[in-house]
Amino acid sequence: MRELMERMGHSSTRAAMIYLRSDVRRRVCSEDVIISPGELVRRNAAFAATGAFAGLPFPTSDTLQVLGCVDSRVDPGDVLGLELGEGVVMRNIGGRITPATLRSWALLGRLGQGQPPRSGHLVILHHTDCGITRLTDYPEQLAAFFEIPAGELESKAVADPYAAVRVDTAIARHTLPPSRLVSGLVYDVNTGLIEIVDPATQE
Numbered sequence: 001m002r003e004l005m006e007r008m009g010h011s012s013t014r015a016a017m018i019y020l021r022s023d024v025r026r027r028v029c030s031e032d033v034i035i036s037p038g039e040l041v042r043r044n045a046a047f048a049a050t051g052a053f054a055g056l057p058f059p060t061s062d063t064l065q066v067l068g069c070v071d072s073r074v075d076p077g078d079v080l081g082l083e084l085g086e087g088v089v090m091r092n093i094g095g096r097i098t099p100a101t102l103r104s105w106a107l108l109g110r111l112g113q114g115q116p117p118r119s120g121h122l123v124i125l126h127h128t129d130c131g132i133t134r135l136t137d138y139p140e141q142l143a144a145f146f147e148i149p150a151g152e153l154e155s156k157a158v159a160d161p162y163a164a165v166r167v168d169t170a171i172a173r174h175t176l177p178p179s180r181l182v183s184g185l186v187y188d189v190n191t192g193l194i195e196i197v198d199p200a201t202q203e
């Protein structure tokens with residue numbers, strides 16, 4: 001770590017950790033698709049050496065919540081610049097609110113029982129070129145994912161991430177306590193930028 005900071009000419013441990021993180025997460029090439037267990041161990045050793053894991057508090061209901069897509073190009077931690085411990089991130093196909101998502105959140109909510117009620121912020125992060133738009137050829141499986149009849153799939157706006165994120169923010173606001181802020185974002189995989197499509201109303 002000291003060597004790293006000297007190389008950077010910077011005394012900030014946080015900056016050194018960011019340097020390591022970006023060093024470890026170098027640009028992925030097509031040859032990098034298969035990552036060996038040994039390589040994972042080496043990367044983990046580099047992570048452990050940063051000390052970034054030490055003393056992090058257990059998440060509370062105040063911790064930022066993010067619902068995003070499983071796509072390897074759109075990791076919410078990277079896209080939103082989250083540090084370790086800053087966000088409770090849940091990912092599924094498309095970053096969609098499904099009954100399974102709601103059941104998981106309800107179970108997570110049990111962890112916060114006994115704490116004073118707080119607001120918190122949920123970010124729903126969809127993205128362009130999402131694989132879910134290619135799954136419309138499989139309406140029965142897609143309908144099962146949402147747990148709705150196939151005839152109602154149109155209501156999920158699967159082909160349009162900007163419309164889809166509005167569908168999901170509406171469900172979240174209807175389902176979650178009104179004190180919880182809900183934002184709908186779309187990430188553009190071509191520009192690297194997010195757009196706040198449906199802002200939290202209490203901002």
Ligand SMILES: [Zn+2]
Nearest residue numbers: 069071130131
């Ligand atoms: Zn996706």
